[in-house]
Amino acid sequence: MKGLVFFSLLASIFVLGFLQESVHGRPSLMSLPKPRRDDSAAFARWLVSQNSWGVLSTVSSDWGGAPFGNVVSFSDGLPDKGKGIPYFYLTTLDPTASNALKDQRSSLSLSEYNIGTCGNKDPELPTCAKITLVGKLKLIEGTKEAEIARAALFAKHADMKRWPKSHNFQVYKLDIENIFMINWFGGPKPITVEQYLQAKLNKPALTVA
Amino acid sequence: MKGLVFFSLLASIFVLGFLQESVHGRPSLMSLPKPRRDDSAAFARWLVSQNSWGVLSTVSSDWGGAPFGNVVSFSDGLPDKGKGIPYFYLTTLDPTASNALKDQRSSLSLSEYNIGTCGNKDPELPTCAKITLVGKLKLIEGTKEAEIARAALFAKHADMKRWPKSHNFQVYKLDIENIFMINWFGGPKPITVEQYLQAKLNKPALTVA
Numbered sequence: 240m241k242g243l244v245f246f247s248l249l250a251s252i253f254v255l256g257f258l259q260e261s262v263h264g265r266p267s268l269m270s271l272p273k274p275r276r277d278d279s280a281a282f283a284r285w286l287v288s289q290n291s292w293g294v295l296s297t298v299s300s301d302w303g304g305a306p307f308g309n310v311v312s313f314s315d316g317l318p319d320k321g322k323g324i325p326y327f328y329l330t331t332l333d334p335t336a337s338n339a340l341k342d343q344r345s346s347l348s349l350s351e352y353n354i355g356t357c358g359n360k361d362p363e364l365p366t367c368a369k370i371t372l373v374g375k376l377k378l379i380e381g382t383k384e385a386e387i388a389r390a391a392l393f394a395k396h397a398d399m400k401r402w403p404k405s406h407n408f409q410v411y412k413l414d415i416e417n418i419f420m421i422n423w424f425g426g427p428k429p430i431t432v433e434q435y436l437q438a439k440l441n442k443p444a445l446t447v448a
Numbered sequence: 449m450k451g452l453v454f455f456s457l458l459a460s461i462f463v464l465g466f467l468q469e470s471v472h473g474r475p476s477l478m479s480l481p482k483p484r485r486d487d488s489a490a491f492a493r494w495l496v497s498q499n500s501w502g503v504l505s506t507v508s509s510d511w512g513g514a515p516f517g518n519v520v521s522f523s524d525g526l527p528d529k530g531k532g533i534p535y536f537y538l539t540t541l542d543p544t545a546s547n548a549l550k551d552q553r554s555s556l557s558l559s560e561y562n563i564g565t566c567g568n569k570d571p572e573l574p575t576c577a578k579i580t581l582v583g584k585l586k587l588i589e590g591t592k593e594a595e596i597a598r599a600a601l602f603a604k605h606a607d608m609k610r611w612p613k614s615h616n617f618q619v620y621k622l623d624i625e626n627i628f629m630i631n632w633f634g635g636p637k638p639i640t641v642e643q644y645l646q647a648k649l650n651k652p653a654l655t656v657a
Contacts, residue, residue, distance in 0.1 A: 292571040294503035294557045296515035302582050302626055306505035306515030308557030309628075310578035312570055328572075332635065334628070348503045348517035353562075361521055361607045362501040363537075369519035373511050398570045417511055419518075419543070426541065 267355035271319050271440055276368075279428040280438035283420045286349055286370045288321040288440060291395050293349040295327065295413075297338035297376060309335040312399075313347065314391040323436050325372065325413045326388035328399050330406040336378075339411065345376035347413055351422075368422035372415045380409040388412060476564035480528050480649055485577075488637040489647035492629045495558055495579045497530040497649060500604050502558040504536065504622075506547035506585060518544040521608075522556065523600040532645050534581065534622045535597035537608050539615040545587075548620065554585035556622055560631075577631035581624045589618040597621060 269289055274281040292312045299307035311329065315321035325347050329336035339345060348371045351357050357367035379385045388410045393400050402408050418430045478498055483490040501521045508516035520538070524530035534556050538545035548554060557580045560566050566576035588594045597619045602609055611617050627639045 292559070292561070294505070294517050296503070296505040296517040296555075296557075298513075298515055299555075299582070303553070304507075305553045305582050305626075306507055306517070306555055307582065307628075308503050308505040308515070308517050308555050308580055310557055310559040310561075310571055310580075312572040344512070344514040346505075346508075346515055346517050348505075348519055350501070350519040352501070352519075361605050362519055363521040363605070364607065371517055371519075373508070373514050373516065396570050396572070398573065417514075419516075 269354050269356055273356060274440070276423050278438075279420065279422070279430050280434040281440060282368065282422050282428075283370055283418060283430055283435050284321070284323050284438045284440050286351060286354075286368055286420070286422075287315050287323055287325065287372070288319065289354045290349045292353075293347050295335055295376070296346045296348070297335050298342040298344055299334065300338055300341050301334060307334060307338060308348070309333065311335065312392075312396050314388075314395040316391045317394050319440075321391070321440075323438070324415070326391055327376075327411045327413070328389075328392050328396070328402070328408045329411050330408045332406055335376075336409070336411065339376040340378065343375035343377060343414075345413060346371050346373040365421050365424050368420065370421075371419040372413055373417040373419065374413050374415040377412055377414055378409060379412050384412065385410040478563050478565055482565060483649070485632050487647075488629065488631070488639050489643040490649060491577065491631050492579055492627060492637075492639055492644050493530070493532050493647045493649050495560060495563075495577055495629070495631075496524050496532055496534065496581070497528065498563045499558045501562075502556050504544055504585070505555045505557070506544050507551040507553055508543065509547055509550050510543060516543060516547060517557070518542065520544065521601075521605050523597075523604040525600045526603045528649075530600070530649075532647070533624065535600055536585075536620045536622070537598075537601050537605070537611070537617045538620050539617045541615055544585075545618070545620065548585040549587065552584035552586060552623075554622060555580050555582040574630050574633050577629065579630075580628040581622055582626040582628065583622050583624040586621055586623055587618060588621050593621070594619040 294308040295311045296308045299305045313325045331337040351368035352362040360367040503517040505517040508514045522534045540546045560577035561571040569576040
């Protein structure tokens, strides 16, 4: 009986500890270790690989060329095997896709906050990392890359397989041209697209709080 | 002793239930009840009042007029007393503010996912609500409204009070011109800015899952 009490109390304490963590911050969704913050290209790739949705901005043809952000899901590859290129599954029933078909200029914005590793930090603080990939949003349906993209999307968003055929969802990619990332004090880190695409994530990295 | 065992087991079961919820979905951060989905204007106001950060898009003067989304914190008023107008605390050290000073066209994008009331739903599904407020991002520092805005910002983002003076953070507002909200099947809901600003949130609303 004493053992049962001890176990129950221990379980309560453990679970209450987790509860406090998840109420104050966010439960961590991280599946790959966070790279060192000075390994900028790997850090950027980690931010993209560990997020699964964000805001995709296009030039609004409806609203006088206004920059139009829209909440979308994305995938940069099979889980923890992403290559850094964001793929999307979009319908022209939604303005983002139809904007992109008229003007490809676009950007995808993500926060470390959604990975759950910012704790209580304000998402605007430079110590809670953020990234914006700026480039061209391109329809790639029908290409070989689209098949890789579709597998990447369905692996992270199983629900997409069931989205209505009548809506004509198609695969798009963001062709990255510029990278804006802040993951510490001192302003955005200079990262070239080449450095970003070549960064390796699959070796265990030193975790930095 | 039996009472203690019973209490401990009960606490474990309760907390494990919550834990499961927070791992599968997100712990709810909702402090006001979710309006009925057909009460579009109130629903939009709820999405804005219950979120505290999002992506603010501007026209990039650095990158050829590209739509540039950026993760920022915001506040539409004192907690649960928001008026629906998003205020920001920005520095021109960050491109968003400097973009806005050259071209005020802007939008703010938010997801219900961050409130924690989407459960396991994919954030791109229409049943996980999303909103984009499109308008003009205006520097209002020095006005009477800026003082109200500053109080609204500091109430939701206590940390902002300590942000370095040398960075010259200033208060901006999004002057809303168009509202794009999807909170169910059937495309975006038509909501005028007037309907949005006049919607009431402070009466208990029927909670719809």
